[in-house]
Amino acid sequence: MSFNFIETNINDHIGLIELNRPDRLNSLNRKMVSEIMDALLAFECEKEVRVIVITGRGRAFSAGADIEEMMEDDPISLELLNQFSDWDRIATVKKPIIGAVKGFVFGGGFELALACDLLIAATGTEFSFPEVGLGVMPGAGGTQRLTKLVGKTKALEWLWTGERILAATALDHGIINKIVASELLMEETTRLAQKLAKQPxxxxxxxxxxxxxxxxxxxxxxxxxxxxxxxxxxxxxxxxxxxxxxxxxxxxxxxxx
Incomplete structure (x- = not known):
């Protein structure tokens, strides 16, 4: 598979998707989201792949959506674009998806992380839904998945304030599974992926x-x-x-x- 904004490979039954806009902190433009979903579905159909891992190149998993791309949008253009149909395809993936996150996991990046089945975070990782500060809100499942994980009151607090959630707090609230040293993030994620790949x-x-x-x-x-x-x-x-x-x-x- 050849993509513009992500890198993919298959090794030892693990399909890797790496967000590849490090100069923009892996901000998610629409083309990038489409590529992520295409890669997920390709791995879903690939018999050699038993587990999927999503991570980000550079110092951040993803700082969120590409705001510049959507500044001139209006309700009708968004309705006709139907961009969230791409996001909806995540729910069709039946293979395990592990997210390896670090740095900033904001906005759409947080929504992508929440769509993973398991999350391993590097020390110092921060999560946030800052959309309220832009006069909008999450639209790719953030209000739904976060609420199902942490409950109504905590979800409202974080969504209303846009405050950053430290990795330790995310672990305490069941958002992530484990915190590891930054230099061990991919090693620990790969170890877990390999363990799952040996299961039926x-x-x-x-x-x-x-x-x-x-x-x-x-x-x-x-x-x-x-x-x-x-x-x-x-x-x-x-x-x-x-x-x-x-x-x-x-x-x-x-x-x-």
Missing amino acids: PISLRLIKDSVNKAVDYSLHEGMQYERKNFYLLFGTEDQKEGMNAFMEKRKPNYQGK
Whole structure:
């Protein structure tokens, strides 16, 4: 794949997407967002890829949307552009997505991070939704995903004030999974990605599917959905391999079938 604003590669079952506008702190213009989504969907269809990692080149993950690009927009032009249809494609990715973030994770960059399944942050990383200071608000899922993670009152505080959230605070509120030294960010992220890549791929997909449903479904509906996915896994070769390996006291070799 060839892109203008991101770099991609595949190594050891891990598909890497690296935001590549370091001179602009990886600010997200519309073309860049489209490229990110195209890469995600390409990795989703690539059998060799079992886990996807998103990170940013330079000293920031992303400082947010490219404000210069949207200054002259009006409601009708935005409606016709329908730019958030690109963002909506993230929800169709069933493979695990790990975000490796550092520096500034602001605005649209924060929304992209929140769309990841797991987040590892470098020491000193700061998160923020500063849109209110520009007279606007998040539009790619920020108000929704943040609220589901931290609850109404804390989400409103951070969205209304635009205050920066330190990595330690983000960890305390369940926004991120782990804080590591900046120089170890990709090493630790790769280690986690490799661990997941050795797990049965279909199990990972259906676990992600079930957990996502738990966010919106009632407990009863969620349990019924979970049960359906549980039954489905007994039709996979990986289920047979996993249980046979357990009985034979050996490591399983999962093929994603």
